[in-house]
Amino acid sequence: MYAPWFSLAISSARLVFETQQVIALRMATLARGGSSSDREARLMISEKIATLHETGFAASLLALTGHGAPAIATDVIRRYQRRVRSNAKRLSKSSR
Numbered sequence: 604m605y606a607p608w609f610s611l612a613i614s615s616a617r618l619v620f621e622t623q624q625v626i627a628l629r630m631a632t633l634a635r636g637g638s639s640s641d642r643e644a645r646l647m648i649s650e651k652i653a654t655l656h657e658t659g660f661a662a663s664l665l666a667l668t669g670h671g672a673p674a675i676a677t678d679v680i681r682r683y684q685r686r687v688r689s690n691a692k693r694l695s696k697s698s699r
Contacts, residue, residue, distance in 0.1 A: 607673035611680065621688065629643060
């Protein structure tokens, strides 16, 4: 009974730590200023909107097809993790 929620808690904690890394990398990029800073700010906003739409649609679809809360939450976290990891990889390369 608790296993799905425990797994979800671990995934959520991991997402929080990975997100903090991306925030730090983004802050460094924004602090440098210039065209890369402007581009990053625009990308950050557009990605947030796209991810919100994507996860909202996916969660709705899962709910409508009878999946429970743990499955929906796990899917949403997985989608955010994918975006966060992609950003961490991209931002790490640009900070070198």
